[in-house]
Amino acid sequence: MTMDSILLIAVILAALWTVMTRSLLKAALGLAVTSAIVAVMLFNFDSPLAGVFELSVCAGLITAVFISAISLMRPLTHKETIELSKKRIKRYWPLPIIMLIAGFVFFRSTFLTGLGVPAEAVKSDVRGVLWSSMALGLFGQMVIVLAGVFGTVILFKEKDKNK
Amino acid sequence: MPSLLILLPLFGIIILNLPIGRIMRKLAFAFAFCIFVMQIALAIFHYPGLWASRLHALDTFFNVKFYIDHLSFIVLLAIGIVSLTSLLVSHSTISDEGMRFNFINLLIIASLGMCGIVMVRGIFSLYVFLEVAAVSSFILIAMERDKLALEGAFKYIVMSAIATVMILSSIALVILTVGDTSFDAIRTALGSSRNLFAVRLAMGLFVCGLFIKGGLVPFHGWLPDAYSQAPSAVSVLLAGIVTKVTGIYTLIRLVTSVFGYTENIKGVLMLVGVISILFGAFAALTQSNFKRMLAYSSISQVGYILAGLGTGSALGVAGAIFHFFNHAIFKSLLFVNSAAVEKSTGTVNMDEMGGLSERMPVTGATSMIGFLSTSGIPPFAGFWSKLMIIIALWASGHYAYASIAVLASVLTLAYLLTMQRKVFFGKLTQTLQNIKEAGFSFSAASIMLALITVGAGIFFPVIFNIYFAQFIK
Numbered sequence: 033m034t035m036d037s038i039l040l041i042a043v044i045l046a047a048l049w050t051v052m053t054r055s056l057l058k059a060a061l062g063l064a065v066t067s068a069i070v071a072v073m074l075f076n077f078d079s080p081l082a083g084v085f086e087l088s089v090c091a092g093l094i095t096a097v098f099i100s101a102i103s104l105m106r107p108l109t110h111k112e113t114i115e116l117s118k119k120r121i122k123r124y125w126p127l128p129i130i131m132l133i134a135g136f137v138f139f140r141s142t143f144l145t146g147l148g149v150p151a152e153a154v155k156s157d158v159r160g161v162l163w164s165s166m167a168l169g170l171f172g173q174m175v176i177v178l179a180g181v182f183g184t185v186i187l188f189k190e191k192d193k194n195k
Numbered sequence: 196m197p198s199l200l201i202l203l204p205l206f207g208i209i210i211l212n213l214p215i216g217r218i219m220r221k222l223a224f225a226f227a228f229c230i231f232v233m234q235i236a237l238a239i240f241h242y243p244g245l246w247a248s249r250l251h252a253l254d255t256f257f258n259v260k261f262y263i264d265h266l267s268f269i270v271l272l273a274i275g276i277v278s279l280t281s282l283l284v285s286h287s288t289i290s291d292e293g294m295r296f297n298f299i300n301l302l303i304i305a306s307l308g309m310c311g312i313v314m315v316r317g318i319f320s321l322y323v324f325l326e327v328a329a330v331s332s333f334i335l336i337a338m339e340r341d342k343l344a345l346e347g348a349f350k351y352i353v354m355s356a357i358a359t360v361m362i363l364s365s366i367a368l369v370i371l372t373v374g375d376t377s378f379d380a381i382r383t384a385l386g387s388s389r390n391l392f393a394v395r396l397a398m399g400l401f402v403c404g405l406f407i408k409g410g411l412v413p414f415h416g417w418l419p420d421a422y423s424q425a426p427s428a429v430s431v432l433l434a435g436i437v438t439k440v441t442g443i444y445t446l447i448r449l450v451t452s453v454f455g456y457t458e459n460i461k462g463v464l465m466l467v468g469v470i471s472i473l474f475g476a477f478a479a480l481t482q483s484n485f486k487r488m489l490a491y492s493s494i495s496q497v498g499y500i501l502a503g504l505g506t507g508s509a510l511g512v513a514g515a516i517f518h519f520f521n522h523a524i525f526k527s528l529l530f531v532n533s534a535a536v537e538k539s540t541g542t543v544n545m546d547e548m549g550g551l552s553e554r555m556p557v558t559g560a561t562s563m564i565g566f567l568s569t570s571g572i573p574p575f576a577g578f579w580s581k582l583m584i585i586i587a588l589w590a591s592g593h594y595a596y597a598s599i600a601v602l603a604s605v606l607t608l609a610y611l612l613t614m615q616r617k618v619f620f621g622k623l624t625q626t627l628q629n630i631k632e633a634g635f636s637f638s639a640a641s642i643m644l645a646l647i648t649v650g651a652g653i654f655f656p657v658i659f660n661i662y663f664a665q666f667i668k
Contacts, residue, residue: 168260172311172323175205176330179304183334186297 035076043069044131051124054117060098067091197261200310204230204303220292223299227282230303234275241268261314265665269516270313270444273523277435278306280527280640284534285428287634298338305331305432309440318369318401319376322362325408325441329355332437336425347424350417358407361400368397382453409442412471415494423486427534430486434493435527443500443519456507464505469596471498476606485533485543488614495607496522502600503584506591513666514583521576528565528644532558535633536618545614550623554630559619561641566611568648571604576651
């Protein structure tokens with residue numbers, strides 16, 4: 033079994049655990065583990081910068097935001113947790129089957145064979161990609177962050193004041 | 196010059212939020228008002244020389260490049276008008292100064308995101324600005340933090356996240372197969388790529404994502420909840436322009452600039468359009484909630500836009516774009532009126548109302564103009580755009596679709612006349628004897644939108660020559 037196959041199985045198991053687990057906190061941690069494995073996969077595919085972003089933003093920053101949000105919530109009682117868990121299993125049991133079928137279809141299909149990021153894109157300097165060809169996207173992402181700041185102010189800060 | 200519509204609001208927001216006292220909070224309304232009026236003026240008086248002049252220092256420093264054409268002017272005009280309307284409505288509906296300040300900031304960001312969508316020419320930049328508009332919309336819907344508003348926002352977030360996954364998968368496939376995300380490169384790849392199936396799959400995923408973000412049938416489930424549960428000023432913005440720019444404008448742009456017309460694309464657009472027309476009209480007939488009825492009406496009217504676009508003829512595309520503009524105006528007008536009624540009566544249940552025209556003459560009269568234009572009654576603007584779409588459907592040989600579009604106008608008249616009778620006509624209900632108009636800003640917004648609807652109808656030949664003759668050529 034190759035390293036890629038082991039990572040693939042690990043990421044599928046981590047993703048499934050994230051969706052199926054009873055506790056929100058465990059789900060947030062499951063997502064962090066999933067992101068960390070994806071980061072390793074990206075390093076393995078010679079995309080170290082994408083791996084760094086995945087590890088720092090998705091596995092680190094977003095997990096911290098999730099855990100902060102969960103800490104603001106009322107914890108569920110044991111009875112509520114069990115009820116929700118049953119509902120979740122009923123709702124998501126087809127998920128592993130769908131994943132297996134989708135994986136099989138992609139594995140067998142030929143339409144993606146021979147595809148790859150153009151060599152010049154791989155070789156190009158990341159600074160050039162971010163600040164030249166993707167500047168508009170980067171600019172838009174800064175505006176999204178600004179919107180997120182206002183969201184935090186509106187949905188969280190004033191809530192505390194009302195209390 | 197186009198970059199000014201993005202950079203000026205952004206710098207304005209940054210300055211407004213500098214910690215230099217409460218004066219900035221008071222200036223926010225005036226700043227937003229000026230920004231939107233400037234946008235409207237620039238879109239109406241679109242001297243080519245003015246728009247072609249790029250602010251070199253700014254553009255070079257930020258390395259941004261925007262594009263603009265006739266379609267962009269029309270959509271920018273609609274964005275400016277509806278954003279201004281939402282701003283006016285917020286003046287009367289959001290009493291807390293801090294909350295209104297935050298609302299204005301997010302309104303400017305949402306408007307900035309929509310302007311970005313209109314002026315970019317690549318699917319990655321398009322996606323980023325779609326997210327700018329979407330993120331600010333989630334927060335605006337949830338800003339009152341009551342249970343229904345949070346539920347509406349949650350449904351919108353979940354559906355939007357699914358759309359985002361589809362759009363990002365599409366972009367990944369485009370990078371793998373084409374190597375470039377610009378419209379030009381994708382158009383070329385669709386004509387000659389070795390991996391044609393993958394490129395088509397990518398574009399299919401992208402369009403499905405847009406259908407979800409725009410609330411188009413069959414992905415419309417979240418739309419009535421979001422429209423009806425959001426604060427009034429936000430309902431006007433969402434129903435008037437946000438979903439139209441994120442879903443419909445992007446589709447028009449992709450079809451006309453990237454995909455081109457094939458028989459399959461025409462067939463799908465017309466079929467979805469006609470199903471939307473019928474579904475929205477029948478669903479609106481059964482509603483007693485004022486805002487939900489208008490939300491289903493939106494689904495039906497968007498169907499006309501898709502049907503016109505699907506004909507592929509110059510007349511059909513021009514009709515679709517004109518109906519896009521008209522729908523933004525008259526649907527905003529009806530949502531402003533529903534907000535005014537809700538503020539005055541405290542309810543949106545039409546069964547509890549009656550005879551409001553007696554106490555709210557401006558709201559009643561402008562609502563009449565809105566509903567006549569929506570139903571396609573001459574000489575209002577909605578008549579001309581529907582006529583162009585129906586003629587285009589007939590001329591392209593789709594007689595059944597044209598007939599359904601005509602008959603659905605009768606259904607539109609039926610549900611809007613029912614609304615007008617239940618809410619504004621008849622004898623004033625005993626419990627509503629003491630109500631009055633909701634406020635000056637509501638009346639100003641309603642009158643402005645009603646005048647545009649009447650003016651665009653009466654001066655249709657002039658407007659057609661200035662804005663739409665380009666599409667016929």
